[in-house]
Amino acid sequence: MSASRVWAAAALVALAVVPWLLARHQLSLLTDLLIAGLFAMSLDLIMGYTGMVSFGHAAYFGLGAYASALVLLHWAQPVPVALLAGALLAGVVAVPVGWFSTRATGIYFAMLTLAFAQFLYTVAYKWRDLTGGSDGIAGVPKTLLFWGGPSVAAPRAFYFLVAACVVLSFVLCRAVVGSPFGRALQAIRENERRFTSLGRDPRPFKLGVFVIAAVFAGLAGALFAPFRGFASPEVMFWVFSGQGLMMVIMGGIGTLVGPILGAMLFILIQEILSSYTEHWMIFTGVVFVLIVIFLPGGLVGTARRFGVIR
Amino acid sequence: MANVLEQLLNALALAGLLFLVSAGLSLVFGILRVVNFAHGVFYMLGAYLGFTAVALSGWFWPALIVVPPVVGTVGALLESSTLRFIYRRPPIYQLLLTFGLALILEESIRVLYGPTAKGVDPPALLQGAVNLGGLLYPRYRLFLVVLSCTVAIAVWLFLSRTRAGLVIRAVAQNSEMADCLGADVARVRTLVFGAACALAGLGGVAAAPMTTAYLGMGISVIVEAFVVVVIGGLGSIVGSMAGSLIVGAAQTWGAFYLPETAMVIVYAVMGAVLVFRPWGLFGEEE
Numbered sequence: 209m210s211a212s213r214v215w216a217a218a219a220l221v222a223l224a225v226v227p228w229l230l231a232r233h234q235l236s237l238l239t240d241l242l243i244a245g246l247f248a249m250s251l252d253l254i255m256g257y258t259g260m261v262s263f264g265h266a267a268y269f270g271l272g273a274y275a276s277a278l279v280l281l282h283w284a285q286p287v288p289v290a291l292l293a294g295a296l297l298a299g300v301v302a303v304p305v306g307w308f309s310t311r312a313t314g315i316y317f318a319m320l321t322l323a324f325a326q327f328l329y330t331v332a333y334k335w336r337d338l339t340g341g342s343d344g345i346a347g348v349p350k351t352l353l354f355w356g357g358p359s360v361a362a363p364r365a366f367y368f369l370v371a372a373c374v375v376l377s378f379v380l381c382r383a384v385v386g387s388p389f390g391r392a393l394q395a396i397r398e399n400e401r402r403f404t405s406l407g408r409d410p411r412p413f414k415l416g417v418f419v420i421a422a423v424f425a426g427l428a429g430a431l432f433a434p435f436r437g438f439a440s441p442e443v444m445f446w447v448f449s450g451q452g453l454m455m456v457i458m459g460g461i462g463t464l465v466g467p468i469l470g471a472m473l474f475i476l477i478q479e480i481l482s483s484y485t486e487h488w489m490i491f492t493g494v495v496f497v498l499i500v501i502f503l504p505g506g507l508v509g510t511a512r513r514f515g516v517i518r
Numbered sequence: 519m520a521n522v523l524e525q526l527l528n529a530l531a532l533a534g535l536l537f538l539v540s541a542g543l544s545l546v547f548g549i550l551r552v553v554n555f556a557h558g559v560f561y562m563l564g565a566y567l568g569f570t571a572v573a574l575s576g577w578f579w580p581a582l583i584v585v586p587p588v589v590g591t592v593g594a595l596l597e598s599s600t601l602r603f604i605y606r607r608p609p610i611y612q613l614l615l616t617f618g619l620a621l622i623l624e625e626s627i628r629v630l631y632g633p634t635a636k637g638v639d640p641p642a643l644l645q646g647a648v649n650l651g652g653l654l655y656p657r658y659r660l661f662l663v664v665l666s667c668t669v670a671i672a673v674w675l676f677l678s679r680t681r682a683g684l685v686i687r688a689v690a691q692n693s694e695m696a697d698c699l700g701a702d703v704a705r706v707r708t709l710v711f712g713a714a715c716a717l718a719g720l721g722g723v724a725a726a727p728m729t730t731a732y733l734g735m736g737i738s739v740i741v742e743a744f745v746v747v748v749i750g751g752l753g754s755i756v757g758s759m760a761g762s763l764i765v766g767a768a769q770t771w772g773a774f775y776l777p778e779t780a781m782v783i784v785y786a787v788m789g790a791v792l793v794f795r796p797w798g799l800f801g802e803e804e
Contacts (some may be wrong), residue, residue, distance in 0.1 A: 217598050261610050263555075263617075308789055311796050315553045315752065318613060319744040320792075326741045327785060446737055450617055457614055493622035500615045501603055 223371045228362055239367045240417050241475045242374045243431050248455035248467035249381060250424030255453070255461030257385055258417050259397035260310075261318045264325025265452050268298035268422035269515075270332060270444030272429025277345040277439040286352045287360055287369065291430045298426025299419050301328070301429075306418035310411055312401070322446060329444040339398045344440025348433045356417055370431050374468075381464055384420060460508030469507050520653040525770055531659040531728075533766030534666025538721030539739050540746040540758045541673060542714030548690040548711045548753035552601065552612040556620035558740025559627075560715040563758070564589045564722025565731035566627055569636040571723075585723045586716040593715025598708050604645035605707075620736070628733055635732035644727075658727055665724055669717070671757060677755060686710060690753065745784060749791045751801020760799055 227235055251265045272294030276499065279290040309320040332339045339345065350361040353369070360366045384390050395403050396410045403410055433439045451474065459470020477495060481488035501512050543557045565583055571581035596619055639645075640658045647654040676685040678685050688696040689706045697703045721739075722731075729735065742765060750761025768787055772780030791799060 255610075259608075259610070261613060308792055311792050312748075314609060315547070315613065316748060316796070319553065319748055323741055323745055323748075323785070323788070326737075327781060331782065397552065446741075447621075450621065453614060453617065461610075487625055490622055490625040490629070493618050497600060497615060497618040497622070500611055500618060501600060504604075504607065504611060 220375070223375070225311045227367050232363060235363050235367055237475065237479060238433060239363070239370050240470050242367075242370050242468075243428050244455065244475055245468035245471035246374050246377055246428040246431070247425055248459070248471045249378065249464055250421045250428065252456050252461065252464055252467045253381060253384065253421040253424070254417055254421045255456055256464075256467075257390065257397060258414060260313075260414065260418075261453070262309075262418075262421075262449070263322035263446065263452075263453070264305075264449050265321070265421070265425055266446070266448035267325035267328040267444050268302060268425035269429035269432070269448065269452075270328030270439070270441070271298045271301055271328070273439035273443050274332065274339060274345070274429075274503070275426070276430035277348040277433040279409065280348050280351055281345060284349070284351055286354050286357065287350065287434060290351075290434065291373070291427055294430025294433075295423045295426040298429065299423040302422030302455045303415070306415045306422075310414040310418060311459045322449070325444065325449060326446060329441055329446075332444050333441045339439075341347065342441060344367040344438050344442075345433075345473075346438045348439065349438050350434045357362075366435060370435070372507065373427060374430060377427065378464065378468075381424065384417075385464065389413065389416065410476050431490045438442055454492070456506075457504075458499055458506050460506035463506075466506055466508035473507065520651075522696035523650065524655060525774055527655060527659060527663060529763070529767045530802040531662040531666075531766075532770060533762040534662050535721050535725050536739075536742055536762040536765055537666055537670055537758055539718050540743040540750070540762055541670070541755055542717040543740075543743050544747050544750070544752055544754060544758045545686075546711055546714045547747075549686060549693075549708050550601070550605070550612075551609065552605075552616065553609075554675050554711075554714070555613060555616040555740065556596075556623060557616075557714070557718055558736035558738075558743065559620045560589050560718040560736075561722040561725070561739050562731070562733075562736035563592065564621065564626060564636075564719030565729075565735060566631055566636065566722075567719070567725045568723035569631075569638050569731045572638050575610040578639070578644075582720070586720040589719025589722070590712040590716030594708050594712030597711040601711070602704065602708070616784070624733070624736060628663055631731075633733060635662050635730040636726075637730045638726040640727040662724060662728070669710055669720070673717075674755060684774070729769075742784075745788050748788055748798060751798025753802070754798070754800040755802030757798055 227238065230238060247269050251262065254260045254262055275297040276290035276294040279285050279293045280287070286348055305321070305324045309317055309324065312320055333342060350359070350366055352358065353360050358365070360369050392393050392408070392413050396413060400410055429443065432443065454469045455470035455474045457470065458473050459468065460466025474492065478488055499506065505513060539557065539561050546552060546554050546557070567585045567588060568581045571585055572578055575581065600615060600619065601612060604615060614746060644658045644661050646657060646659060648657045677687060684698070685701050686706060688699070689701060689703055693703050746758060746761035746765050749764055750757030750759070764787060765784055768783045769780045772783040776783070
C-alpha cells in the first residue's frame with residue numbers, strides 16, 4: 209500500500225471514529241471545520257490548480273446557504289434536495305460572473321471577482337422580502353435524509369452527512385484535478401501563453417473550473433445553513449472570502465488536502481484566541497502575514513520540503 | 519438647468535474622492551506590480567485619524583495637513599517591513615500579504631475606535647451652502663471638487679515634469695533597467711507606496727465630514743477603486759482620472775434617475791469595457 213493510501217485510510221478511520229470520542233461542543237466544532245474545509249478546498253481548485261486568485265468566493269458559499277435555507281424552511285424538503293439546490297444556484301450564478309471575470313487575468317481577475325461578490329452581497333442585503341436583509345433567514349431546520357427516511361437533526365447524524373459530503377467532494381475534486389481537464393488547468397497555471405500558442409483557448413477551461421469551484425462552495429454553504437440554522441449576508445461578505453484564501457495558504461496551495469488542514473488550523477486558532485479576546489482577527493492576520501512571508505508552501509508545502517511527506 | 523449643474527458637481531465631488539484613492543492604487547501597481555488590497559484601509563485610517571485630529575485640536579485644517587503624512591509613514595513602514603521581502607514571488611503572494619495587512623489594520627481600528635461611526639464637522643468656512651446662479655450647493659462638496667482637481671493636476675505635473683517623476687516613470691517602465699542606470703529602486707518603491715497611502719489618507723480626511731468615519735468604508739472604497747482602475751487601466755494616472763469620472767457620473771446619475779440600480783449601471787459600464795478592452799481604457803495590453 210502506498211503512503212498516500214495509508215494517509216487516506218487513516219483519515220477515513222479518524223473521520224468515522226473521532227465523533228464518538230468528542231463532547232457535543234467539540235463535535236460541532238469539527239462539523240464547522242469540515243464545512244470550512246470544503247469551502248477552502250473548492251477555492252484551491254481555481255487558486256492552486258489554475259493560478260487564479262478569487263477574492264469573491266464567499267458569494268457562492270452564500271448563494272448555496274440562501275438557496276438551502278429557503279428550500280428547507282419553505283418547502284421542508286429532505287436535506288439533499290437543499291444541497292442540490294444550493295450547489296446548483298451557485299453554479300448557475302457563477303456562469304455569467306465567470307464569463308466576465310475570466311476575460312481578465314491575474315490581478316484583474318481578483319478585482320473582478322471581488323467586485324461581483326460585493327454586488328451579490330449588496331443584493332442579499334437589500335432584497336429584504338426574499339433574504340430577510342441584514343437579519344438573514346433564521347430557524348432553518350435540519351430535515352430528513354430522504355423522503356420518509358431518518359432525520360439528520362442529531363449532531364452526530366448531521367456530522368456524518370457533512371463528512372460524507374466532504375469525502376465525496378474530495379474524491380470528485382481529485383478526479384477533476386487528475387483528469388485531462390485538470391491537466392489543462394495546471395498547464396494554464398504554469399504558462400498560459402504557451403498553452404495558447406499550442407492552439408488551445410484557455411477561457412473555456414477557466415470558466416469551467418470557476419463554475420465547478422462555485423458548485424462545491426455552494427454545497428459547503430448549503431450544508432452551513434441547516435447546520436447553523438441560519439443564512440445571513442455575512443457569509444457572503446469579503447471577509448469570509450478572505451478567510452478562505454487564508455485557509456488555503458495556511459494549509460498549502462495546490463494540494464486539495466492542504467486547505468482542509470488550513471481550515472482546521474484557522475478555526476482552531478480562532479477557537480483558542482476568541483476565548484481570550486474578541487479581536488482574534490488581528491492575531492490571525494499576523495499569523496497569516498508571517499506564513500505568507502516565511503512559509504509560502506503552508507503546512508503541506510513545508511512538510512514536503514522537510515521530507516515529512518512526499 | 520440648476521438640476522443638471524447640481525448633478526454635475528455631485529459627480530465631480532464623488533469622482534474626486536475616487537481619484538484620490540484610485541490614483542495611489544494605480545501608481546503602486548505601476549511601480550511595485552502589486553495591487554494593494556490594504557489601500558482602502560489607508561483611506562479609512564485617514565478618516566479616523568482626521569476625526570482624532572479634529573477632536574484634539576478643534577480645527578479641521580491642521581488635520582487635513584497632518585494626517586496624510588502620518589498615513590503615508592504607516593504605509594511606508596509596512597512596505598519596508600513586509601512587502602519588500604516577497605517581490606520576487608508570484609503576484610498572488612503580494613496580494614494576499616496586503617490582504618493580511620488590511621485585516622490587521624481594519625481590526626486594529628475597530629479595537630481603537632469601537633463600532634460606532636465618528637462624525638467630523640467641516641470647518642466653519644465650508645459649512646452651509648453657496649449660491650451658484652440660483653442653485654444652493656453645499657460649500658464642502660465644492661471644496662472637495664477643488665481639492666481633488668488641484669491634487670490631480672499636482673500629481674500629473676509631478677510625474678510628467680519633475681526629475682523625481684521621471685525616475686518613478688522609469689522604474690514603472692522597466693525596474694531592472696532603472697536599477698542598472700543608478701536609480702535606487704527599493705527606495706522609490708517605499709516612497710511611492712508611502713505617497714500613495716498618503717493620497718488615500720488625504721481622501722479619507724476629506725471624505726470624513728461628508729460620509730463620517732465608519733468601519734467598512736475601506737472595503738467599499740477599495741471595491742469602487744478597483745472598478746475605476748479596471749475601467750481606466752491599472753498603472754495609468756490618466757486612466758484613474760477617466761475611470762473616476764465615469765464611475766462618479768454613473769453613480770450620481772444612476773442614483774438620481776434610477777435609485778437602487780446605481781451600482782448596476784457602474785457594473786454594466788465595467789462589463790462593457792472588459793468586453794472591448796480587457797486591459798482598461800488607458801492601460802497597456804499585457
